[in-house]
Amino acid sequence: xxxxxxxxxxxxxxxxxxxxxxxxxxxxxxxxxxxxxxxxxxxxxxxxxxxxxxxxxxxxxxxxxxxxxxxxxxxxxxxxxxxxxxxxxxxxxxxxxxxxxxxxxxxxxxxxxxxxxxxxxxxxxxxxxxxxxxxxxxxxxxxxxxxxxxxxxxxxxxxxxxxxxxxxxxxxxxxxxxxxxxxxxxxxxxxxxxxxxxxxxxxxxxxxxxxxxxxxxxxxxxxxxxxxxxxxxxxxxxxxxxxxxxxxxxxxxxxxxxxxxxxxxxxxxxxxxxxxxxxxxxxxxxxxxxxxxxxxxxxxxxxxxxxxxxxxxxxxxxxxxxxxxxxxxxxxxxxxxxxxxxxxxxxxxxxxxxxxxxxxxxxxxxxxxxxxxxxxxxxx
Numbered sequence: 001x002x003x004x005x006x007x008x009x010x011x012x013x014x015x016x017x018x019x020x021x022x023x024x025x026x027x028x029x030x031x032x033x034x035x036x037x038x039x040x041x042x043x044x045x046x047x048x049x050x051x052x053x054x055x056x057x058x059x060x061x062x063x064x065x066x067x068x069x070x071x072x073x074x075x076x077x078x079x080x081x082x083x084x085x086x087x088x089x090x091x092x093x094x095x096x097x098x099x100x101x102x103x104x105x106x107x108x109x110x111x112x113x114x115x116x117x118x119x120x121x122x123x124x125x126x127x128x129x130x131x132x133x134x135x136x137x138x139x140x141x142x143x144x145x146x147x148x149x150x151x152x153x154x155x156x157x158x159x160x161x162x163x164x165x166x167x168x169x170x171x172x173x174x175x176x177x178x179x180x181x182x183x184x185x186x187x188x189x190x191x192x193x194x195x196x197x198x199x200x201x202x203x204x205x206x207x208x209x210x211x212x213x214x215x216x217x218x219x220x221x222x223x224x225x226x227x228x229x230x231x232x233x234x235x236x237x238x239x240x241x242x243x244x245x246x247x248x249x250x251x252x253x254x255x256x257x258x259x260x261x262x263x264x265x266x267x268x269x270x271x272x273x274x275x276x277x278x279x280x281x282x283x284x285x286x287x288x289x290x291x292x293x294x295x296x297x298x299x300x301x302x303x304x305x306x307x308x309x310x311x312x313x314x315x316x317x318x319x320x321x322x323x324x325x326x327x328x329x330x331x332x333x334x335x336x337x338x339x340x341x342x343x344x345x346x347x348x349x350x351x352x353x354x355x356x357x358x359x360x361x362x363x364x365x366x367x368x369x370x371x372x373x374x375x376x377x378x379x380x
Contacts, residue, residue, distance in 0.1 A: 023082070024049040024175055024207035025070055030079035032065055032231075039065045040231045042079060047175075048223075050205045052198070056218040057228035058254070063211045066228075067177050070209060072096050084174050094123070099168030100177040104184070105160050107152040107167075114148040117166045124171070138166045141200060158189050165197070169204070176201070178210045182217065194221060215255050219243060227251050248288075249377050252301040257349075259307070260342040261318060263300045263376065265292055275300060275376055277340065279315030282369055284376040297379035299342060302369060304333070304349035310366035318367045320346055322359055331355055336365065342380070 023046035032040040040062050047053045055063035068074045069081055072093035081088050088096055099120075107116050114135060121131045139145045142162040152160055161181060168176055181197075182190045198221055201208050212218055218225045219239040227235045227242060227250075235247040246252035253260075263277040273286045275298055282300065289298065310316045320336030323345070332355040338346040348367065359365070 022049050023047060024051070024084055025209070026080070026082040027066070027069075028080045028082075030069065030076045030081060032062075032069065032074060033077050038231055040069075040076075043231070043233050044079075045226060045233055045236055047207060047209060049207055052201055052208045052210065052221060052223045054210045054212060054218040054222040054225040055228060056212060056215065056225050056255070058213055061228045062231040063213075063228050064179060065231075067100075067179055067209060067211050070096075070175060071098055071100050071177055097171065097173055098175045098177055099171055099173035101161075101164045101168045101179065101181050103180045105152075105164040105181075107160060107163060109152050112149050112151060113144060113155070113163050116152070116163055117170055120167065120171045134170050134172075138170045141169070141203075142166045157185050158193055161185070161193060162196075165200070169200075169206070173206065176206045176208045178208065180212055181210075182212075182214075197221070219256070227255060229254075244373055245285075246301070246375060249299070249301075249380070252375055252377070257304050257347060259302045259304065259346045261300045261302060261338075261340050261346070262342060262379065263298050263340075265289065265294050265296050265298055268292070268294065273376065277317045277369075278319070280317035280369060282317070282374055283372055284374055288375075288377050292378060298376040299379050301375045301377070302371070304347040305331075305351075306369055306371035306374065307346070307348040308350065308368055308370050309334075309348070309354055310368040314368055316366035317369050318346070320365060320367060322361055322363050322365060324361070325359065334359070336367070338367070 025047040028044050029042045030040060031042045055066055057063050065074065069076055070083065072088065072091060076089055083096055117138060118131050118135055121134060139148065142165055144159065144162055144166065147159065152163065155163065182193060185193060194217065210221060222239050224236065224238055225242055226233050229250050235242055235251045242251065242255055246255065252258060261277055263275040265273055266276045266281065267274040268286055268289060271286055273284050273289050275282050275284055277300060318338055318340040320338035322334060323337050324335040326333040331349050331351040334348045334350055336346045336348065337344065346367065
C-alpha cells in the first residue's frame with residue numbers, strides 16, 4: 001500500500017471514529033509495535049457509553065494489546081486514544097479512571113477481602129467514611145457481605161473473581177476492562193459467573209471491554225463484538241450480525257462451528273447468486289462473489305444446525321457416511337465423511353424428531369440444507 005493511500009485510510013478511520021458522539025472509548029488510526037512486530041495496524045473503532053464490547057480473536061491477535069492501551073499500560077506508536085472524550089495517549093494509568101480485572105485476578109494474598117477491594121480507594125486518599133460506604137455498596141453488589149476479613153486462600157475461585165470484580169468497580173470507573181476473567185473457572189461456575197457479570201454490568205451501566213478467545217462467551221455476553229486477527233479488526237457488529245453475516249472467510253471460520261462445502265456458481269446478479277451443490281440450488285449474497293464468473297468454484301459456509309438429513313423424496317445437496325454420533329441433550333451431533341467437504345468431514349446438528357431417530361455408524365445418508373442464510377466466498 002502506498003504512503004498516500006495509507007494516509008487516506010488512516011484519516012478516514014480517524015474521522016469515522018470521531019463521528020460517534022456517545023463514545024466512551026475511541027481509537028483513531030492506532031498502531032502499536034513491539035520491536036519489529038506490528039501488533040496493531042492503524043485500527044479505528046468506538047465503544048459506546050454503557051456498552052458491553054467484546055474483543056474476540058485467537059491468541060496473539062492484538063486484543064489484549066488494545067486492552068492495555070485503554071488502561072495506559074502501553075502507549076500507542078501512532079493515532080489517538082480517547083476515553084470519555086479526553087485524549088489519553090500520554091495520560092498515566094492512575095489518572096484514567098479505568099478499572100481492570102486481570103486474568104489471574106492479581107489479589108494480594110496477605111490482605112483481607114476488604115483490604116483488597118479498598119486498595120485503589122486508599123491510594124486515591126478518599127475519606128474513610130467514603131471508603132466504608134463504597135465498600136458496603138460493592139460487597140452487596142457482588143454478594144460478599146460477611147466475607148470482609150477472609151484472605152484470598154480462604155475463598156473459592158468464584159469468590160476470588162467477585163473480589164477482583166469488586167476492586168475494579170469500587171473506584172467508579174469510566175470503563176471496566178476484563179482480561180479473560182473466566183479462563184480459570186470450571187464450566188458450570190463459568191456459566192453462572194457470566195450471568196452474574198452481565199447482570200451487574202447492566203445494573204451499573206458501566207462501559208465494559210471484555211477480552212476472550214471463547215466464541216460462546218462473546219456471542220452470549222456482548223452488545224457488540226470486534227473480531228480481531230493479526231492486529232486488524234475483521235468485523236465489528238452485534239453477535240447475530242457476526243454469526244449470520246460474517247464479513248470474510250476468517251470470521252466465518254472463527255465464530256461458531258461451520259462446514260465448508262465445495263460448490264459452483266450457477267447464476268449471479270447484482271444482489272444474489274445461485275450456487276449448485278449436488279442436486280440442490282442455494283441462494284447466497286453476491287457481495288463477495290461479483291468478480292467471479294458463472295461456473296466458478298466457491299466455498300459454501302454452512303452452520304451445523306443448517307444441515308439436516310435428506311428425505312427420500314427431496315434433492316440432496318451432498319451425500320456422506322456416518323462416522324460418529326454425539327448425544328448433547330437437546331440435540332445430536334452427527335459427523336459424516338463427505339467428499340464435498342473441504343475438510344473431508346461434515347458436522348450436522350440435529351434436533352427434534354431427526355435427533356431421536358437411531359442410526360448406524362457407517363450408514364450412507366443424504367444431506368439437505370434448511371436455510372437461505374448460507375454464505376459463499378471464492379474457493380480457497
